[in-house]
Each structure stands twice: as structure tokens, then as C-alpha cells.
Amino acid sequence: xxxxxxxxxxxxxxxxxxxxxxxxxxxxxxxxxxxxxxxxxxxxxxxxxxxxxxxxxxxxxxxxxxxxxxxxxxxxxxxxxxxxxxxxxxxxxxxxxxxxxxxxxxxxxxxxxxxxxxxxxxxxxxxxxxxxxxxxxxxxxxxxxxxxxxxxxxxxxxxxxxxxxxxxxxxxxxxxxxxxxxxx
Numbered sequence: 001x002x003x004x005x006x007x008x009x010x011x012x013x014x015x016x017x018x019x020x021x022x023x024x025x026x027x028x029x030x031x032x033x034x035x036x037x038x039x040x041x042x043x044x045x046x047x048x049x050x051x052x053x054x055x056x057x058x059x060x061x062x063x064x065x066x067x068x069x070x071x072x073x074x075x076x077x078x079x080x081x082x083x084x085x086x087x088x089x090x091x092x093x094x095x096x097x098x099x100x101x102x103x104x105x106x107x108x109x110x111x112x113x114x115x116x117x118x119x120x121x122x123x124x125x126x127x128x129x130x131x132x133x134x135x136x137x138x139x140x141x142x143x144x145x146x147x148x149x150x151x152x153x154x155x156x157x158x159x160x161x162x163x164x165x166x167x168x169x170x171x172x173x174x175x176x177x178x179x180x181x182x183x184x
Contacts, residue, residue, distance in 0.1 A: 025125075025127070025146070025148055027120060027122035027125055027127050028122065029122075030122045030123050030124040030125035030150070031122050031123040031124075032123055033123055033124035033125075034123075034124065035124065035151050035152075035153055035154065036123050036124060036151065037121070037123070037124055037125060037126050037149060037150065037151035037157060038154075039077065039098070039106070039119075039121065039126050039149070040072045040077050040100065041072075041154070042151070042154070042155075042157060042177075042179055043068065043070035043072070043077055043079055043179070044070050044071065044072040044077070044181075045070055045179055045180065045181035046067070046068070046069060046070075046179070046180040046181060047066075047067075047068040047070060047177055047178065047179050047180065048065070048066070048067060048068070048177070048178050048180055049065065049066040049067075049068060049159075049175050049176065049177040049178075050064075050065055050066075050175065050176050051063070051064055051065075051066065051159070051173060051174060051175035051176070052064075052087075052173070052174055053088070053171055053172070053173050054171060054172050054173075054174075055170070055171050056169070056170055056171065060087060061087070061088050061171070062085060062087055062088035062089075062090060063085070063086040063087035063088070064083050064084060064085045064086065064087075064088075064090065065083070065084045065086075066081050066082070066083050066084075066175070067081070067082045068080070068081050068177075075099055075100040076097055076098065076099050076100075077096070077097075077098040077099075077100070078095065078096065078097055078098075079094075079095065079096040079098070080093070080095050081093060081094045081095070081096070091112060094110050094111060094112060095110060095111060096108055096109070096110045096117075097109050097110070098117075098119065104120055104121040104122070105118070105119065105120055105121075106118070106119030106120070106121070106128075107119070108128065108130070112132060112133075113130050113131070113132055114130070114131040114132055114133060114142070115130070115131055116130070117129065117130035118130070124150055124151055125148060125149065125150050125151075126148070126149040127146070127147065127148050127149075128145070128147035128149075129144065129145065129146060129147070130144070130145050130147070131143070131144050131145075132144075132145060134163070141165060142165075143163050143164060143165050143170065144163070144164045144165075145161050145162070145163055145164075146161065146162040146164065147159065147160075147161045148160045148161070148162075154179070155178055155179045155181075156176075156177070156178050156179075157176075157177050158174075158175070158176055158177075159173070159174070159175040159176075159177060160172070160173070160174055160175075161173035161175075
């Protein structure tokens with residue numbers, strides 16, 4: 001009986017210590033900050049991106065470049081992404097379809113995303129939540145992405161993604177993006 005109590009105490013302490021590893025961003029904090037991030041305008045055209053993925057200990061496990069061809073037609077934004085890796089490996093391409101809905105909300109899908117990606121615009125920031133089966137080495141992990149975008153200006157933005165498993169951040173993605181379309 002005492003072993004079960006000790007095991008339960010260790011488990012509770014582990015869960016409490018790991019909950020401190022969680023990140024929470026409140027989109028309302030960015031609702032009144034300029035410039036407004038307009039996802040349809042930013043991605044309509046050619047976008048270049050440079051990013052890294054860091055594991056829980058901060059080690060860079062992927063370094064990559066992305067070429068994005070975006071097209072906004074009607075209320076659907078299509079993003080054709082191609083990836084090049086300097087460190088690690090990952091998908092070579094991904095196509096997103098992102099539909100604008102009412103009340104600053106969006107719904108998206110991509111070939112390797114499980115179910116819908118739910119998006120919300122918050123003035124200077126945009127947030128996407130989605131699930132993905134993430135291949136790592138010879139295993140696949142079901143994880144959730146908490147994907148945040150912040151505008152610097154109409155051509156430049158920063159993306160920060162928190163990858164979670166069981167609610168705990170297990171990796172973080174940082175991406176710098178520039179729209180290559182001449183001044184609008």
C-alpha cells in the first residue's frame with residue numbers, strides 16, 4: 001500500500017512540475033496593437049520563411065527554409081509550401097486551405113493535419129490550433145499545435161508555435177516570414 005501512495009505522490013509532483021512547462025498566450029492582449037495582421041493580405045503572393053524547431057531542452061532539431069505561394073480567392077486562402085532542411089528532416093511540401101468565417105474566425109485544413117485547424121484573428125496577432133501526427137525518428141506522435149503569428153509590418157512577421165503532448169510543451173517552432181510581393 002505504501003508503494004502505491006509513494007508512486008501517486010511522485011506522479012502528482014511530476015504533473016505539477018510539468019504544468020510549469022506550459023505556455024499560455026492571451027490573444028486579447030494583441031487586439032488593440034498595431035499593425036493589424038491581415039492573414040489574407042500577408043500570404044497573398046510569394047512569402048519566404050526561415051525557421052527552427054527546438055526540443056524541450058532547447059536543442060535545435062530542425063532548421064529550415066520555406067517558400068510559400070499564396071492565393072486568396074473568394075474567402076479561401078491557399079498556401080502551397082515547399083521546405084528545405086539544413087538540420088533534421090520533415091515534410092517536403094504542404095498545402096493549406098484556410099477559409100475566412102464570421103467574427104474574425106477561420107477554419108483550415110492541410111494534407112498532414114488531423115481534423116480542422118481553428119483560427120482566430122486578434123488585431124496584431126493570429127492564432128491557429130490544430131492536431132498533427134508528427135513523425136519523429138521511427139515513431140509518430142499525436143500532438144497539438146498552438147500556432148501564433150505577430151505582424152511587424154505589412155511585409156514582415158514572426159511565428160511561434162508551441163507543440164504539446166498531454167498539454168505539456170515538448171517542442172517550440174520559431175519562424176521569421178517576409179512577403180516578397182513589391183509594395184502594395
